[in-house]
Amino acid sequence: MTGFARDSGVLADGTAFIWELRSVNGRGLDLRLRLPNGQDALEPAVRDAAGKRLKRGNVSANLNLKREERPRLVADAAALDQALHLALALAARIPGGAPPRAEALLALPGVMRSEAVEPDEAMEEAKRAELAKAFTRALEGLVAARRAEGAKLAVVLGTLLDEIAGLHADAAREAAGQPEAQRAKLRDQLAALLGEAGTARVPEERLAQEVALLAQKSDVREELDRLAAHIEAARALLKAGEGAGRKLEFLTQEFVREANTLCSKSASVPLTRVGLDLKAAIERLREQAANVE
Numbered sequence: 528m529t530g531f532a533r534d535s536g537v538l539a540d541g542t543a544f545i546w547e548l549r550s551v552n553g554r555g556l557d558l559r560l561r562l563p564n565g566q567d568a569l570e571p572a573v574r575d576a577a578g579k580r581l582k583r584g585n586v587s588a589n590l591n592l593k594r595e596e597r598p599r600l601v602a603d604a605a606a607l608d609q610a611l612h613l614a615l616a617l618a619a620r621i622p623g624g625a626p627p628r629a630e631a632l633l634a635l636p637g638v639m640r641s642e643a644v645e646p647d648e649a650m651e652e653a654k655r656a657e658l659a660k661a662f663t664r665a666l667e668g669l670v671a672a673r674r675a676e677g678a679k680l681a682v683v684l685g686t687l688l689d690e691i692a693g694l695h696a697d698a699a700r701e702a703a704g705q706p707e708a709q710r711a712k713l714r715d716q717l718a719a720l721l722g723e724a725g726t727a728r729v730p731e732e733r734l735a736q737e738v739a740l741l742a743q744k745s746d747v748r749e750e751l752d753r754l755a756a757h758i759e760a761a762r763a764l765l766k767a768g769e770g771a772g773r774k775l776e777f778l779t780q781e782f783v784r785e786a787n788t789l790c791s792k793s794a795s796v797p798l799t800r801v802g803l804d805l806k807a808a809i810e811r812l813r814e815q816a817a818n819v820e
Contacts, residue, residue, distance in 0.1 A: 529676060529818075532668030534661045538654050542594040546658075546665040550673060552818050553585040561589040572659045580670050583772055583819075588665075590658065606637045680818055681765055684775075687812045688765075691782070692758050694805040695751060698789060701798040702747050747789050747798075754785045761812075772819035779813040 529552065535545040558577050560570055573588065614627035633639055761778055764771040786809055790802035 530669045530672035532665045532672055534665035534668065536661060538657055540594070540650065540654065542592055542654070544593075544658060544661065545591045546662050547589045547591075548586065548665050548669045550581075550584045550586045550669055553583055554817075556581055556583055557585045559585070559587045561587070563590060563592045566590065566592070566655070566658070569655055569658055569662075572655075573662050576659070576663055576666055580666055584673075586669075588662070590662075600639045602633065603638060603640050606635075607632065610635050610638055677819065680815065684765055684812065684815055684819070685762075687808060687815065688758055688761055690808045691754075691805065691812065694801055694808060695754055695758065698747070698798060698801045698805065699751050701795060701801055702751065747792050750785045750789045750792070754782065754789075757781050757785065772816065775816045775819055776813070779809060779816050782809040782812065 530550040531548065533545060533547045535543070537543050556578065558574060558581075560573060562569055569590070577586065577588070610632050611627065614632060618624040618626055757778055761775060761782075764775050764778070783806070786802060786806045790799060790806070793799040793802055
C-alpha cells in the first residue's frame with residue numbers, strides 16, 4: 528500500500544531535521560532506514576515503532592540533519608612557538624627587518640586548528656529521543672495516508688466482488704441447463720452416426736444412463752458452492768478492516784482454483800465463456816488484494 532509522510536523541526540541545539548517516509552506495495556514489511564552518521568542508535572526504536580503500526584509494504588525512512596555552525600578555532604601552541612621562533616630568527620638575520628606580525632603567524636598552515644568538542648551524552652540522548660518522537664509523528668501520517676488509500680481500495684474490491692458474484696449467478700444458470708443440453712447433444716451425435724432410425728432403437732434407459740454419466744462428470748455445483756462461500760468470506764474480510772491483506776490474497780488463490788475447475792468441467796460454450804470472464808475478474812481481484820495491508 529502506497530503512502531508518503533514527513534515531519535520536520537529544529538532540535539534544542541539548533542539542528543534542523545526532516546523525516547521522510549515512503550511506502551509501496553510489498554508482501555511483507557521491509558523497512559529500509561537511511562540515517563546520518565552517528566545516529567545508528569536510533570534504529571532499534573524506529574524499527575520497533577514501525578513494526579507495531581505497519582504489517583506490509585516496502586517502507587523507506589530517511590532522516591536528514593543540518594546544523595548551521597562555525598567551527599571554533601584555537602591556536603596550536605607548539606606550532607605557534609615554532610613558527611614564532613623561526614620568524615624572529617629570520618628577522619634578526621635581515622638588517623632593518625620588521626618583527627613578525629601576529630596575523631601573519633596565525634595564517635601559517637598548521638598554526639590554527641578546530642577545537643575538538645567532546646559530545647555531551649545526555650544531550651545526544653535527548654536529541655535521539657526527540658528524533659524518535661518525530662519519527663512516530665511521521666509514521667502516524669504515513670498510516671493515515673495508507674488508510675485513506677485503503678478506503679478507496681475497499682470500494683474497488685467491493686465492486687470486483689459484486690462482479691464475481693454476478694458471474695457466479697450466470698454460471699449457476701448455465702450449469703442448470705447442462706444436462707438437457709448434453710441429452711440433445713448426445714441425440715445429435717447418435718443421429719449422425721446411426722441415422723434417425725438407429726437412434727430410435729436406442730433404449731431410453733440407456734440414453735438416460737449416458738446422460739447421467741456425462742452430467743456427473745460436468746457437475747459444477749460443488750465448485751459454485753465453494754465459490755459462493757469464498758465471496759462471502761472475502762466480503763467479511765473487507766469489513767474486518769486492518770490485517771486482511773494476506774488472508775484476502777490467500778483467498779484469491781482459492782477463487783482461481785474453483786474457476787479453473789469450473790472451466791475444465793464445462794460442457795457448453797456459454798458456461799465456458801462465463802468461466803473465462805470469471806477468471807479474468809478474479810485475476811483483477813488478486814492484483815488489487817496485493818495492495819491491501
